[in-house]
Amino acid sequence: MARARIVEVFSSLQGEGLRLGERQIFVRFGGCNLRCDYCDEPLSLSSSAGALWSAARLKARILALQRTRRHRAISWTGGEPLLWAEFLLEMMAWAKRKGFENHLETNGVLPARLKLAAGLADVVAMDVKLPSATGRSTWRAHAACVHVAPEKTFVKVVLTAASRTAEVRRVLKILEDLPDVPLILQPATPDLTGKVRPIAPERAMAFFRLARSMRKGVRLTPQWHPIWGVR
Ligand code: SF4
Numbered sequence: 001m002a003r004a005r006i007v008e009v010f011s012s013l014q015g016e017g018l019r020l021g022e023r024q025i026f027v028r029f030g031g032c033n034l035r036c037d038y039c040d041e042p043l044s045l046s047s048s049a050g051a052l053w054s055a056a057r058l059k060a061r062i063l064a065l066q067r068t069r070r071h072r073a074i075s076w077t078g079g080e081p082l083l084w085a086e087f088l089l090e091m092m093a094w095a096k097r098k099g100f101e102n103h104l105e106t107n108g109v110l111p112a113r114l115k116l117a118a119g120l121a122d123v124v125a126m127d128v129k130l131p132s133a134t135g136r137s138t139w140r141a142h143a144a145c146v147h148v149a150p151e152k153t154f155v156k157v158v159l160t161a162a163s164r165t166a167e168v169r170r171v172l173k174i175l176e177d178l179p180d181v182p183l184i185l186q187p188a189t190p191d192l193t194g195k196v197r198p199i200a201p202e203r204a205m206a207f208f209r210l211a212r213s214m215r216k217g218v219r220l221t222p223q224w225h226p227i228w229g230v231r
């Protein structure tokens with residue numbers, strides 16, 4: 001029977017994207033195949049992060065949370081949840097049967113696995129990563145991922161002081177034939193360690209104006225959960 005590394009399961013408000021402010025159950029998987037320099041979940045990155053959970057244990061935990069207050073959706077997040085595709089598919093199918101919506105958060109570089117999960121997702125919250133933040137080019141994988149289920153997808157791009165105009169133009173090029181996919185530009189949240197190099201507001205605005213000049217449905221929003229003081 002499939003098991004997966006789970007770091008935490010909790011109820012909170014969605015702090016990003018199109019479902020901003022919605023109370024959701026968050027299931028955070030351990031392990032990630034990228035290393036973004038602004039990562040706000042460093043404890044989730046290791047392949048040994050968290051503990052091995054069975055599907056039965058996770059289902060019981062989710063149902064217990066649902067008894068405390070009503071949640072419309074489960075946010076499958078990480079780390080990278082698609083690294084645990086077999087377990088994730090079983091859980092997403094179960095969640096649908098229980099009446100939850102599936103809010104799948106992914107770093108957008110595993111198109112074959114995304115194809116398996118997309119049919120069970122109600123929302124695909126997909127990052128497109130800039131090489132200036134990850135130290136590697138993932139454009140080809142992103143271009144494949146954004147075309148898997150565009151009708152359910154919104155794209156988020158995290159901006160830092162290192163973000164370049166050519167990178168933002170490349171994102172816009174990838175989304176060129178998908179005019180209805182919402183694009184969210186999100187300035188990286190500064191952290192207490194000083195590791196994250198935040199983008200200057202005027203530079204973020206310049207990227208926003210550039211994106212808005214080329215497509216509709218562009219937003220510039222910060223992460224809200226640090227501002228609200230919730231995790
Ligand atoms: S993809 Fe997400 S979890 Fe993985 S390193 Fe980047 S920000 Fe962190």
